[in-house]
Amino acid sequence: MLKINGQDVNAAGKTLESYIAEAGFNKVRIAVERNGEIVPKSKYGETVLADGDCVEVVNFVGGG
C-alpha cells in the first residue's frame, strides 16, 4: 500500500506512467512529487511505485 494525494492506494509495482493513465490524469497538466522529490516527466515510465511511497500528483488548473 502507498499513499497518493492522501489516499491509500494499492499500486505497488506499477509504473508512475501507468498509474497516471489509469487514474485519468492529463500528463501535460501535472507535476508529481514522490517522497519529497519531483519526478521529471521523462522518468514516469521507469519510476516503479513501491509500498510505503508517499506520492502527490499536483494537477494544475488554468487561470492567472
Added chain:
Amino acid sequence: MSAGDTPLPSREQILAALVQKQGADAVEKLQKATIAVCGLGGLGSNIAISLARAGVGRLILIDFDTVDITNLHRQQYKMNQVGIPKAEALLQNLEEIAPYVQYEVHQVKVTAENAVSLLQEADVICEAFDKADAKAMLVDTVLEKLPQKYLVAASGMASYDSGNAILTRRITDKFYLCGDGKNDVDEVVGLVAPRVMLCAAHQALTAIRLVLGLD
C-alpha cells in the same frame, strides 16, 4: 519631477523608508535578491509590483503577450497600454512606482529549452502563467534542470468562492504552490481581481519569506 513639481525621493530616502517599515535586516536581504516572474498577467503583474515595492534588488520579468482589453479588470495595466507588450507596459509602470529596482525584461515565451538561460540568475522563481500545461511545464523544467532554485507556483484562483480557500502549500523543499488548487478558469465563471490578487499576494509573500530564510 513629480506631478506636484517636488523632486522624487532619492534612492537613500526610499531605502530609509523601507527600513522603517520592513526592518533593516529584511531590506538588506531583499536588496541582494533576484526574483523572476514568469508571466505578467493577473498574477505576475501583481507579484512584480508587490516585490518592487518591497525593495527586491533585481526583478527578471518575462511575458510574450500584449495587453488586451480583457486584461484590464485584474492586471496592473492602464487603458492607454492596450496593444503594447506586457513586458514593456509593466516596466513603464514599475519605473514610476519603484524606479530604484533593477529590472530585466524579456518579451519571449518561456519554454523547456530557454528556461535555464532566462532563470539561472534568480534566487526565487514565481510561476504566473495562465495555462495549466505551461504551469506544469515550468514546474517540471525548473525542478529538473534548476533544482537549487526556489519555485513558487499557482493553481486555482478563478470563481467567486471564498478567498479563504486560497492557501500556500509546501510540496517539496524547494517547491511551493499557492491557490485553491481546484477552480479552473475554463470550468467556472469568474476571474475577479481580488481573488487573483490574493493568490498573487500569497506568491509574493512566499517569495519574500524565502529570501528572508523563512521557509
